[in-house]
Amino acid sequence: MEYSNLRRQIVFMKKNLFDQGYLDEQFNQLEDLEDESSPNFLEEVVALFFKDSSRLLTNIEQATDKYPQDFYKLDSLVQQLKGSGSSIGALRMKNECSVFKANCNDRNLEGCRRSLQKIKREHATLKQKLESYFQLLRQVGPRDYAVSSRK
Amino acid sequence: MTVVDAESRFHVLAVDDSLIDRKLIEKLLKNSSYQVTTVDSGSKALEVLGLRDEVEDPSSPSSSSPDHQEIGVNLIITDYCMPGMTGYDLLKRVKGSSSLKDIPVVIMSSENVPARINRCLEDGAEEFFLKPVNLADMKKLESHLLKRKQQLPMAAAPEPPPQQPEKPPHKPEEAAASTDATQTDGIISDCSCSSSSSKRKASAMEQEGLSSPERTKPRLSSSGLAVET
Numbered sequence: 001m002e003y004s005n006l007r008r009q010i011v012f013m014k015k016n017l018f019d020q021g022y023l024d025e026q027f028n029q030l031e032d033l034e035d036e037s038s039p040n041f042l043e044e045v046v047a048l049f050f051k052d053s054s055r056l057l058t059n060i061e062q063a064t065d066k067y068p069q070d071f072y073k074l075d076s077l078v079q080q081l082k083g084s085g086s087s088i089g090a091l092r093m094k095n096e097c098s099v100f101k102a103n104c105n106d107r108n109l110e111g112c113r114r115s116l117q118k119i120k121r122e123h124a125t126l127k128q129k130l131e132s133y134f135q136l137l138r139q140v141g142p143r144d145y146a147v148s149s150r151k
Numbered sequence: 152m153t154v155v156d157a158e159s160r161f162h163v164l165a166v167d168d169s170l171i172d173r174k175l176i177e178k179l180l181k182n183s184s185y186q187v188t189t190v191d192s193g194s195k196a197l198e199v200l201g202l203r204d205e206v207e208d209p210s211s212p213s214s215s216s217p218d219h220q221e222i223g224v225n226l227i228i229t230d231y232c233m234p235g236m237t238g239y240d241l242l243k244r245v246k247g248s249s250s251l252k253d254i255p256v257v258i259m260s261s262e263n264v265p266a267r268i269n270r271c272l273e274d275g276a277e278e279f280f281l282k283p284v285n286l287a288d289m290k291k292l293e294s295h296l297l298k299r300k301q302q303l304p305m306a307a308a309p310e311p312p313p314q315q316p317e318k319p320p321h322k323p324e325e326a327a328a329s330t331d332a333t334q335t336d337g338i339i340s341d342c343s344c345s346s347s348s349s350k351r352k353a354s355a356m357e358q359e360g361l362s363s364p365e366r367t368k369p370r371l372s373s374s375g376l377a378v379e380t
Contacts (some may be wrong), residue, residue, distance in 0.1 A: 083261040
């Protein structure tokens, strides 16, 4: 009973994350790579992403605040964030990074500042949502790899 | 794809400065039953391949061997945008080396820049994958590896030849026709990543192997250049 309730919650939560555009298909691709030898691959990669992206965001903030701004460097940093966001399926973050890059291209400092704030918010929101998601997953225990668990 | 034992498994060298992408490509390759070594830079890749980062050393034993049994790298898959030596630079070094030029090289990039893709394919890359890379892309590596294996005298795996037709050298018309929504024409140079400071510390060099089921999905490849949104 409890187990099936949890599973339903997980399915529902995941569906919401997709419907609201936080995640895209790449997230499923990562989950599908999990197997007996690496049953927590998705969570590991996501944890790595948040660690790495926090560092990047700090560097991006510094580069944005520094005067005179080096838009090449800023674009390069945002590109890195966009790339790793894309690799884990973080759709909203990826899209915000594209906007940020366009602002860099236009040398639009105000635009860059706005983008930075948006990305920081998206980052925090996604982190919180995924933490809840993995918390639920941990409660149901390891996946049964004999059957497909795609919803 | 069937693999008999560790010795007959293909060994892929994956090069990417992004830790996340390295982890991802490693898992993709392992799930596709390849032996994997990952490094975080072009210069480290050259070390693994037995080339120093300057001129090729003729006295070095590995640089004079026609096959690469002691190095054992059957395919190189590299990110394009890396600080220092880009994936393109690495491609040129490999193709310019008498001992390494026959190793197939695949380039990956998160940016869809037709001029970049064309240049890589024209200068010897077998394929160009748009990131994020997935299992369907891994399947494409197979044909390049089998092609090479059949050329070596000690071809172990009795695999049938691949069904796909021989890849044409390049398709400049197709690439020029497809518009790139993400093309950076403004102040940003071709590879803005080359101006970024080095951030990765120790290289991640691992060797292991596994197997797992795979899935397919339509994907960009050299035979059909199109913008993927």
